[in-house]
Amino acid sequence: MTSHKRWGLFFFLAPVVLWLFVMIVLPHIDLLVMSFRFENDEGQMQWSLNNYLAFFEEPIYWLTFVRTAIYSILVTFLTFVIALPLAFYITKVVNPKYQGFLLVLLLLPFWVSELVRVYGWMILLRESGVINHFLLKAGILRQPIEMLYRDSTMILGLVYTSMLFMVVPIVSVLDSLDNSLIEAAYDLGANMWTILFKIIIPHASPGIMSGSIVVFMLTLGNYLTPNLMGGKNSLWFTEQIYNQFIASFNWNQGSAFGFLLLVLSSIVVWLGLKLTRQNLKKVVQ
Amino acid sequence: MQIDLAVKDVSKTFDDFVAVDNISFEVADGSFFSILGPSGCGKTTLLRMIAGLTEPSAGTIEIRGKSMHGIPPNKRPVNLIFQHLALFPMMNVGENIAFGLCRRGDDKATIKNKVKTILERVELTGFDDKKVDQLSGGQKQRVAIARCLVLEPAVLLLDEPLGALDLKLREQMKVELKKLQAKVGTTFVYITHDQSEALVMSDHVAVMNQGIFEQIDTPQNLYNSPDTPFVAQFVGDNNTWSGQIRHCDQKTAEVETTDDRVFRTKIRQQLQPGDEVDLFLRPEAMLIQPDANLANLNRFEVIVKDLLFDGANSRLLANPLDADTELLIALPQTHQYDYIQKNDKVEIGWDEQSGICFPREGQGSKVPGSALSSLGLRPSGFDPTRRRGKQG
The missing domain is CATH 2.40.50.140 (Nucleic acid-binding proteins)
Structure with missing residues (x-):
């Protein structure tokens, strides 16, 4: 009986383990090794920390890095601020009959690839785009303005792309919030804000945290949206990695940058969990 | 005798369904008043209207002589104990009880004192730091009561709070609630579908059926001389x-x-x-x-x-x-x-x-109101012919 079970476990686990190992662990080991290799003056590869030193010595690298981190945190926060009322509306306010319909509406944009969605935004926002056209027609603007390639536009795009990953976990935690808790707080003299900060957010915090982790990681590692909507000014760290791999063909430097980004996201997630006094086990549930 | 709660001609309709049909009653200061009825008779709706969580379609609710029209639940001098108690799981016992006091803006020392006093009163001294899920059913019950009583409401509303307890504990809590009410002297309005709860604890019981009060009386009179066939069958x-x-x-x-x-x-x-x-x-x-x-x-x-x-x-x-x-x-x-x-x-x-x-249902009948008027209570909205009309 036990050997049966063991075989079953092995049978079902094997593809996952294989996938993890071949597609994730092996390439990462290779990248890690590469990031510590450096071509010396004689054109020979040798072990060195030069790739990591280059990051700290060149301000453009670490400034981009910090900028990416701060903007990712900002995007995560903005997504949360928009997603919470939205999730509350879907779970508690709207007639349960329409709940599924609203969730499908949220999901609908994700049936189209990110690329197409970003191009959609570009059509709306560019100098000769839809919004400028209507503003000119309405006489609000005399000259078209370029709305693309600004930090704010880039953040708008990133928030839009991340929305679903924040709304869904918050919807699922708010679903489990007993309405009578809200009513009890109201009955005991609380106003809307106290209910929000004392009841709703503490209850929803595992969902908020898991949504935030996903959104933060996706934003940090996003290449397409910053590149297309932020243009050359976006200065997103993933672009630096891309440049090293593709433009400079310096795979060793690129690997080092990749690992720095991995360390950064791990540290920020860990800090976030520590600050909100939660553990990863509860959050990923 | 001061009247703490006066409900006057209150109705509530949802679309074309009449949940509460023109009900009036008064509850005197310090008394234990129960509303007894089968599930779906409108008693929870009535209670929620008193608490302010639902707006009545018609009629007025007065608490200590002040009309409650348009006053939200967080400004009303009543508190509600929910069916499943609704203790806040994200707070400990002390914070749960202090919740209402903090909202009122009392200072820290006062809050601490009041929490301590009320915990003593419900015999949970030293439970401040316990988590809600560490408590037994009966203890949760008492925390929920303490959380409301600490605010010294004019009227405490209870929505079948014993329903979730097992039988033995329920019997015990019945007696405890009655004793507690006598001790603190707060007016209790208690709703239940369990006739024994209503009979054991209450000074007066209103039997509710399909949105109206069939009879308001003392438990003894309800049992010994019911006014309507429904009361005769439902009570005992x-x-x-x-x-x-x-x-x-x-x-x-x-x-x-x-x-x-x-x-x-x-x-x-x-x-x-x-x-x-x-x-x-x-x-x-x-x-x-x-x-x-x-x-x-x-x-x-x-x-x-x-x-x-x-x-x-x-x-x-x-x-x-x-x-x-x-x-x-x-x-x-x-x-x-x-x-x-x-x-x-x-x-x-x-x-x-x-x-x-x-007289058999379907024939005209007049129910004497003498027993009620002697109590100063009025079973308004009672009209057997109309009720039967709704059934048919």
């Missing part, structure tokens, strides 16, 4: 016969039942010979093998079908001779009746004063 157990009046005078009538027995019973309203009636009789009103010398007894013989042993609440399940009406007869556990076996023939007698006789 009753045996029912259908029959027709053969003779009657002012106070008593002779009823011929459909299983061909003739009983004499007291009546409370004017009836005519030939009227169709329902006759209700409590299980404990029937005496087993009554003394031959007792006068004024309706005597008849029954066949015992089964013995339903339930401790102090044991009964005989029996059929009258040559009839299949099922009767429940109280079986006192005094060993006096131990000889009774299944299929025995037993003589039963009941005093004509214990019968409760109502």
Whole structure:
């Protein structure tokens, strides 16, 4: 009986383990090794920390890095601020009959690839785009303005792309919030804000945290949206990695940058969990 | 006597469904008032309107003489204990109890004192730092009560708070709640579908059915002289016969039942010979093998079908001779009746004063209101003809 079970476990686990190992662990080991290799003056590869030193010595690298981190945190926060009322509306306010319909509406944009969605935004926002056209027609603007390639536009795009990953976990935690808790707080003299900060957010915090982790990681590692909507000014760290791999063909430097980004996201997630006094086990549930 | 809560002609309709139909009542300061009714009778809606969580469609609610119209629940001097208590799981016991005080803006020292005092009062001294999920059912109950009582509300509303407890604990909490209410002297308005909870704890009980109050009275009067057939059947157990009046005078009538027995019973309203009636009789009103010398007894013989042993609440399940009406007869556990076996023939007698006789549903009836007016209570919205109209 036990050997049966063991075989079953092995049978079902094997593809996952294989996938993890071949597609994730092996390439990462290779990248890690590469990031510590450096071509010396004689054109020979040798072990060195030069790739990591280059990051700290060149301000453009670490400034981009910090900028990416701060903007990712900002995007995560903005997504949360928009997603919470939205999730509350879907779970508690709207007639349960329409709940599924609203969730499908949220999901609908994700049936189209990110690329197409970003191009959609570009059509709306560019100098000769839809919004400028209507503003000119309405006489609000005399000259078209370029709305693309600004930090704010880039953040708008990133928030839009991340929305679903924040709304869904918050919807699922708010679903489990007993309405009578809200009513009890109201009955005991609380106003809307106290209910929000004392009841709703503490209850929803595992969902908020898991949504935030996903959104933060996706934003940090996003290449397409910053590149297309932020243009050359976006200065997103993933672009630096891309440049090293593709433009400079310096795979060793690129690997080092990749690992720095991995360390950064791990540290920020860990800090976030520590600050909100939660553990990863509860959050990923 | 100060009136803490006055409900005047309150109605609530949802689309075309009338949940609460023109109800009025008053609750005096410091009394324990229960609203008893089957599920779906509108009692929770009524309670939520008093708490302010639902707006009435019509009528006014006054608390200590002040109209509550347009005042949100967080500004009302009433507090509600929810069916599942709604303790905040993200806070400990102390924070739960302090929640209302903090919202009111009391200073820290006062809050701490009040929390300590109220915890002592509900016998949970030292429980401040416990998590809510570390508490037993009865302790949660007491925390929920403490959380409301610490705010010293004019009226405390309770929405079937004992419903989730197991039987033994429920019996215990019933007595505890009653004692607690007497101790703190706060006005309690308690809703339940459990008649024993209502009868044990309350000073006055309103029996509610399909959005209206059938009767407001003391528990004793509800049990002994119900005003309507619904109250007779809902409060306590009753045996029912259908029959027709053969003779009657002012106070008593002779009823011929459909299983061909003739009983004499007291009546409370004017009836005519030939009227169709329902006759209700409590299980404990029937005496087993009554003394031959007792006068004024309706005597008849029954066949015992089964013995339903339930401790102090044991009964005989029996059929009258040559009839299949099922009767429940109280079986006192005094060993006096131990000889009774299944299929025995037993003589039963009941005093004509214990019968409760109502005209059959569907015939016009006037229910005397004298018992109510003497209490200063008014079962408004009661109109049997209208209620039946809604049923049909």
